[in-house]
Amino acid sequence: xxxxxxxxxxxxxxxxxxxxxxxxxxxxxxxxxxxxxxxxxxxxxxxxxxxxxxxxxxxxxxxxxxxxxxxxxxxxxxxxxxxxxxxxxxxxxxxxxxxxxxxxxxxxxxxxxxxxxxxxxxxxxxxxxxxxxxxxxxxxxxxxxxxxxxxxxxxxxxxxxxxxxxxxxxxxxxxxxxxxxxxxxxxxxxxxxxxxxxxxxxxxxxxxxxxxxxxxxxxxxxxxxxxxxxxxxxxxxxxxxxxxxxxxxxxxxxxxxxxxxxxxxxx
Amino acid sequence: xxxxxxxxxxxxxxxxxxxxxxxxxxxxxxxxxxxxxxxxxxxxxxxxxxxxxxxxxxxxxxxxxxxxxxxxxxxxxxxxxxxxxxxxxxxxxxxxxxxxxxxxxxxxxxxxxxxxxxxxxxxxxxxxxxxxxxxxxxxxxxxxxxxxxxxxxxxxxxxxxxxxxxxxxxxxxxxxxxxxxxxxxxxxxxxxxxxxxxxxxxxxxxxxxxxxxxxxxxxxxxxxxxxxxxxxxxxxxxxxxxxxxxxxxxxxxxxxxxxxxxxxxxxxxxxxxxxxxxxxxxxxxxxxxxxxxxxxxxxxxxxxxxxxxxxxxxxxxxxxxxxxxxxxxxxxxxxxxxxxxxxxxxxxxxxxxxxxxxxxxxxxxxxxxxxxxxxxxxxxxxxxxxxxxxxxxxxxxxxxxxxxxxxxxxxxxxxxxxxxxxxxxxxxxxx
Numbered sequence: 204x205x206x207x208x209x210x211x212x213x214x215x216x217x218x219x220x221x222x223x224x225x226x227x228x229x230x231x232x233x234x235x236x237x238x239x240x241x242x243x244x245x246x247x248x249x250x251x252x253x254x255x256x257x258x259x260x261x262x263x264x265x266x267x268x269x270x271x272x273x274x275x276x277x278x279x280x281x282x283x284x285x286x287x288x289x290x291x292x293x294x295x296x297x298x299x300x301x302x303x304x305x306x307x308x309x310x311x312x313x314x315x316x317x318x319x320x321x322x323x324x325x326x327x328x329x330x331x332x333x334x335x336x337x338x339x340x341x342x343x344x345x346x347x348x349x350x351x352x353x354x355x356x357x358x359x360x361x362x363x364x365x366x367x368x369x370x371x372x373x374x375x376x377x378x379x380x381x382x383x384x385x386x387x388x389x390x391x392x393x394x395x396x397x398x399x400x401x402x403x404x405x406x407x408x409x410x411x412x413x414x415x416x417x418x419x420x421x422x423x424x425x426x427x428x429x430x431x432x433x434x435x436x437x438x439x440x441x442x443x444x445x446x447x448x449x450x451x452x453x454x455x456x457x458x459x460x461x462x463x464x465x466x467x468x469x470x
Numbered sequence: 471x472x473x474x475x476x477x478x479x480x481x482x483x484x485x486x487x488x489x490x491x492x493x494x495x496x497x498x499x500x501x502x503x504x505x506x507x508x509x510x511x512x513x514x515x516x517x518x519x520x521x522x523x524x525x526x527x528x529x530x531x532x533x534x535x536x537x538x539x540x541x542x543x544x545x546x547x548x549x550x551x552x553x554x555x556x557x558x559x560x561x562x563x564x565x566x567x568x569x570x571x572x573x574x575x576x577x578x579x580x581x582x583x584x585x586x587x588x589x590x591x592x593x594x595x596x597x598x599x600x601x602x603x604x605x606x607x608x609x610x611x612x613x614x615x616x617x618x619x620x621x622x623x624x625x626x627x628x629x630x631x632x633x634x635x636x637x638x639x640x641x642x643x644x645x646x647x648x649x650x651x652x653x654x655x656x657x658x659x660x661x662x663x664x665x666x667x668x669x670x671x672x673x674x675x676x677x678x679x680x681x682x683x684x685x686x687x688x689x690x691x692x693x694x695x696x697x698x699x700x701x702x703x704x705x706x707x708x709x710x711x712x713x714x715x716x717x718x719x720x721x722x723x724x725x726x727x728x729x730x731x732x733x734x735x736x737x738x739x740x741x742x743x744x745x746x747x748x749x750x751x752x753x754x755x756x757x758x759x760x761x762x763x764x765x766x767x768x769x770x771x772x773x774x775x776x777x778x779x780x781x782x783x784x785x786x787x788x789x790x791x792x793x794x795x796x797x798x799x800x801x802x803x804x805x806x807x808x809x810x811x812x813x814x815x816x817x818x819x820x821x822x823x824x825x826x827x828x829x830x831x832x833x834x835x836x837x838x839x840x841x842x843x844x845x846x847x848x849x850x851x852x853x854x855x856x857x858x859x860x861x862x863x864x865x866x867x868x869x870x871x872x873x874x875x876x877x878x879x880x881x882x883x884x885x886x887x888x889x890x891x892x893x894x895x896x897x898x899x900x901x
Contacts, residue, residue: 233502233873253654260650288729292722295657300665303658307665311673323876329506329860330867331874355673360501364880367724433881440883446503448881452659456666 235332235361236319238455242336243306246343252298259294263287308349309342310335310456315352320359322456327449356457362445363454364436365462372469375428382424389416435468436461495871499884502873506863507889508856509878514893515855524848528841555627558759558816562620565812569805576804580797584790591786626758634751641743649736656728660721667717671710679706759816862895863888 243249267287274280313335314322322335342349369375393413400406436448439461448461495502512518682703686696782790866888867875875888 235874256654257650285726288726292657292725295654295661299658299661303661303665304668307662327877327879329875329877330504330864331502331872351673351676353673353676355670360503362883366880436881437883440881443883444498446499446501446882446884447505447876447879448883449876449879455662 233331233333234318234320234357234359235328236314236317236322236335236456237325237328237332238310238322238334238339239325239336240455242340243343246340248302248343249299252302255298256295259298260291263291305349306339306343307456308351309339311356312349312352313338313342314356314456315354318357319457320357321361321454321458323361323449323458324453324455327453359458360444360446361454362436362440362443362448362459362461363451364448364465365451365460368462369432369465369469372466374469375432378424378428382420385420385424386417389413389420432465432469435465439464439468493870493886495886500886501884502871503885504867504870504872504875504888505879505882505885506859506875506877506892507887508859510889511859511892511896512852512855514897515859516896517851517855521848521851521855524844524851528844528848555624559620561812561815565808568808572801572804572808576797576801580793583793583797587789587793588782588786591783591789623758627755630751630754634747637747638740638744641747642740645736645739645743649732653725653729653732657725660725664714664717664721668710668714671713675706675710679703682706859892859896862892866891866895 244253267283270283270287271280274283310322313319317333317335319333319335323332325334325336370379390413393409396409397406400409440446440448443459443461443464445459445461449458451460451462494500495504512521515521682699685691685699686703691699863875870886870888872886876885
């Protein structure tokens with residue numbers, strides 16, 4: 204009897220352990236959301252706006268071609284080009300701007316309702332998280348105005364960096380420029396060799412050598428900087444109590460921007 | 471006793487919970503977040519070898535198409551092709567004129583010899599006149615066929631060049647369209663950024679704005695106070711507007727830079743594709759030019775057979791046939807030098823034509839086609855590998871009780887790195 208009781212207790216404890224084990228926690232909701240941006244872009248208003256922009260662009264291109272023919276210098280052509288670009292950008296703001304704003308507001312509202320601290324692109328989440336695509340789509344498609352949430356996103360444990368800004372740091376920019384210069388020189392040499400090569404075997408040898416030279420140079424010039432940047436991001440993340448850092452392009456809503464901190468760390 | 475049993479049960483529970491997942495996923499540094507360095511897991515997948523082979527083949531192919539330098543523009547090629555064609559035609563005309571002159575010379579000498587032979591045989595010279603007439607007809611026919619062949623070539627060239635232009639135009643349009651799409655995507659991305667900023671700014675000042683608007687809606691306000699509130703509201707609007715305008719300025723610059731980059735890339739891609747098309751055109755024209763050349767050469771090979779008088783005796787026929795053969799042989803030997811000189815000129819022009827359209831452009835076309843096939847193979851294979859990794863990752867994450875798993879983050883300040891676990895799983899799946 205005692206043995207049976209003890210066995211029952213152990214089974215109960217095992218069940219308890221299972222209940223509080225990580226597998227059970229997995230069922231909990233998370234404050235990380237994700238969205239399939241393609242689904243938003245496929246909505247009729249976006250499709251219609253894109254079609255309108257494409258038509259407008261064709262008109263502009265035709266006008267630009269006529270205007271360019273009359274231009275007498277490169278400077279004039281560049282000026283004309285800039286003018287047409289501006290026209291296109293203005294129209295884009297007019298046509299697509301309100302749609303993006305509505306989608307962004309819908310994302311903010313759904314995120315706020317679900318207390319999400321961050322919404323990322325579907326591509327970078329392979330498990331868990333809350334898929335809010337359908338709710339956002341319904342809100343965007345729905346009648347009437349979408350009301351922005353009163354609250355800002357809660358602090359998120361997911362940080363992000365704007366890699367483009369990191370690339371503009373003098374050291375990083377210099378390294379990138381140096382590498383590009385080197386790569387161009389190597390390419391020119393390889394082109395000359397290719398032009399003189401007589402067999403496919405010769406060409407493959409030249410190609411492999413070219414590739415190896417570039418790879419070696421990347422390891423020498425760029426890799427140390429990439430490693431340093433990653434370390435700086437990890438350091439900042441730890442200091443700010445963030446779990447992960449992702450690229451800004453993958454963040455759709457919320458998240459913690461640590462670009463400036465990483466820049467300071469790298470200076 | 472009960473306390474001891476409870477302790478035993480707790481220990482058992484701890485052991486059961488702990489033995490499978492030693493890491494506390496709820497620890498402050500993890501908080502249920504995992505991540506996978508996808509590319510590292512891909513490398514241990516059994517299909518990675520196959521993927522590497524495709525990658526190697528692709529890189530070799532892409533670098534094979536490095537040379538030569540960027541082809542000339544369509545207009546330059548058209549102009550230089552025209553010049554080369556003119557040179558070729560001049561060489562053909564020159565060769566034809568020399569050969570016609572030789573032909574006439576040998577024909578006249580043969581006629582004299584035949585006439586002498588007929589006179590010696592005491593037979594009517596009308597046969598010789600007839601031979602001269604036939605010779606003239608033969609020459610006229612040869613000239614007509616040569617002229618027609620050249621005319622046909624020019625018509626064919628016009629048609630092929632027109633096809634070339636249409637194909638290049640289509641490629642240009644297609645690649646430009648793709649660049650436009652990329653540009654629009656970037657513009658959209660920046661637009662989203664601006665919208666996000668606008669939203670953030672609006673949210674940031676929402677409370678203050680609401681407060682001011684509420685105050686302004688109070689009818690009992692005196693003018694001075696109303697102005698103060700209105701100024702404050704305007705200041706908020708202005709601050710937001712300035713911040714948004716700044717962002718738009720930054721975005722506009724970024725967009726312009728991206729567009730310049732896209733334009734350069736597209737032009738380069740168009741040049742590669744155009745070179746491919748020009749190479750095909752060159753090949754077609756070269757082939758047709760060789761046909762024309764062969765046609766002309768066959769026309770110039772010899773004279774028409776000498777026409778014998780109807781009443782000529784067998785001996786006279788034999789003598790005239792011998793004279794005819796002798797002059798034809800001499801003419802062919804003499805003409806051979808002229809034809810060879812023409813062929814050399816043509817060969818030089820062909821080389822210049824090939825250089826004009828880019829050496830190996832034909833090989834490049836084949837490489838591009840192969841590249842397309844390899845790219846598709848690579849994409850399919852990679853997707854297959856990643857799908858399996860994702861499936862395994864989900865299983866591992868569920869077992870560990872993680873709430874979310876990210877792919878290849880830029881950096882990690884905490885969380886659980888599932889990469890090694892997944893590597894083992896993926897390897898074991900295929901052992």
